[in-house]
Amino acid sequence: MQPDDVRAVRMWAMNVGAYNFAFAFGLAVGLLMVNTGNAAGGTSIVLFCCASHVFLGFWLWVTEKRLWTSAIGQALIPGLAIVFYLLLG
16 A cells, blocks of 8 residues: 555545444344344344345445455355344244
């Protein structure tokens, strides 16, 4: 990375970090809701977060093929969670 690129990369990294934190918070709240009596609402939040990461992993692959391993890493576990929910839920 060139010194002139630090500002742009920092802005991008901070934005990605913020949305990752938001999704992690959403998952935590959804799981808390599932386990404290609001199963329908909590399940909806968890499934939304998982589906979003499946989409974002796919979109990462579409927009930057070189990051295919990161795309798989982003989409695989949430995708499996959705599949298991559909099969076992």
